[in-house]
Amino acid sequence: MHKLLILSMSASLALNAIASAAPNAPATLKDAYAPFFTVGVAVKETHFEGREADLILSQFNSITPENLLKWEKVHPVENEFFWEHADALVEFGTRNGLEIFGHTLIWHNQTPEWVFKDAEGNDASPELLLERMRNHIHTVVGRYKGRIHGWDVVNEALNEDGSMRESAFYRILGEDYIAKAFIFAREADPDAQLIYNDFNIENPAKRAGTVRLVKKLLDQGIPIDGVGIQEHVRLDWPSRELLSEAIQDYAALGVKVMITELDVDVLPSAFDNQGAELSMTVELRDELNPYANGLPDEVQQALADRYAELFSVYLDHADSIVRVTLWGLHDGGSWLNYWPVRGRTTYPLLYDRNMDPKPAFFRVLETGASHPR
Numbered sequence: 001m002h003k004l005l006i007l008s009m010s011a012s013l014a015l016n017a018i019a020s021a022a023p024n025a026p027a028t029l030k031d032a033y034a035p036f037f038t039v040g041v042a043v044k045e046t047h048f049e050g051r052e053a054d055l056i057l058s059q060f061n062s063i064t065p066e067n068l069l070k071w072e073k074v075h076p077v078e079n080e081f082f083w084e085h086a087d088a089l090v091e092f093g094t095r096n097g098l099e100i101f102g103h104t105l106i107w108h109n110q111t112p113e114w115v116f117k118d119a120e121g122n123d124a125s126p127e128l129l130l131e132r133m134r135n136h137i138h139t140v141v142g143r144y145k146g147r148i149h150g151w152d153v154v155n156e157a158l159n160e161d162g163s164m165r166e167s168a169f170y171r172i173l174g175e176d177y178i179a180k181a182f183i184f185a186r187e188a189d190p191d192a193q194l195i196y197n198d199f200n201i202e203n204p205a206k207r208a209g210t211v212r213l214v215k216k217l218l219d220q221g222i223p224i225d226g227v228g229i230q231e232h233v234r235l236d237w238p239s240r241e242l243l244s245e246a247i248q249d250y251a252a253l254g255v256k257v258m259i260t261e262l263d264v265d266v267l268p269s270a271f272d273n274q275g276a277e278l279s280m281t282v283e284l285r286d287e288l289n290p291y292a293n294g295l296p297d298e299v300q301q302a303l304a305d306r307y308a309e310l311f312s313v314y315l316d317h318a319d320s321i322v323r324v325t326l327w328g329l330h331d332g333g334s335w336l337n338y339w340p341v342r343g344r345t346t347y348p349l350l351y352d353r354n355m356d357p358k359p360a361f362f363r364v365l366e367t368g369a370s371h372p373r
Helices: 009-021 050-059 084-095 126-143 168-173 176-188 204-219 240-251 297-316 359-369
Strands: 038-043 062-065 099-107 150-155 193-198 226-229 232-234 256-265 321-326
Touching (some): 038 050, 038 099, 062 084, 084 099, 099 126, 099 176, 099 193, 099 321, 126 176, 168 176, 176 193, 176 204, 193 204, 226 240, 240 256, 240 297, 256 297, 297 321, 297 359
Parallel strands (some): 038 062, 038 321, 062 099, 226 256, 232 256
């Protein structure tokens, strides 16, 4: 059995202060938000034992693999699947009673090139690509039927203006590839929640495109159950109003709303864009990495305030939101350490590099614990 996670003295004092102010107040994220929505975390293959596992089990009731179920990880070679890490994920989640969400089935990134080519190296025919999609989705979803609760079926299919991204899937199959992916996923597991997931869909243009896409799928009778708002956000974006409007627009479609990849970037923006466009990268410069030796107190406070604001918005829409997932367990493991600028020292999560809770953790905990039941 894993040893219990030992909090730092400062963290213990903070927890004691919360308990003193409200003796019956929840001491964990999953308990603080239990009446409203589940609280999840993105995990890696190294998180299923030791201190990381203890932290996950103490605070969260949902897990999502950051990379373990992407096409290049489980199906890198045609007709060969590699299950070791994905099986470990599902075994860990099932054994500990956690909801598990699969990420992701169809995405233009981290999909092997062979998927889009025929035996001669030319573009695959529409029939060949559809068969490969069907086989991949049926095999992966079918393997974990009844154990993985939901899937990001299609990820990031839209441009910033709300138009369709011209990915290889779109170039060969047109927009119909999205509907087919959802149909294949429903065939493989009729009970799993099926989600469209994207970044920057708080912004009006991309939000309109997402509403158009989801409404079209629903009107066609395509099985889609939810919209995932990734929420890779900054201290000053999106505004409370913009986020609230987005949640309302998606809920109005009659689908579930999920916050699927939450983190808050406190570092200077490397370009005039938010979100998670992996093709955009920038070389490391000192001015882009100002907190290499630690986060100043005023920025730490701003991060805590921002997290409290975000969770208060989620609570305002708790009738629509069913899950909030943080995109990483602690700062040292965040993807923002290597994107869009590799080598930066970043601070986007609730736990620091020592896996101690930050002021933001306590603000989020207090926000949930104090919300009317």
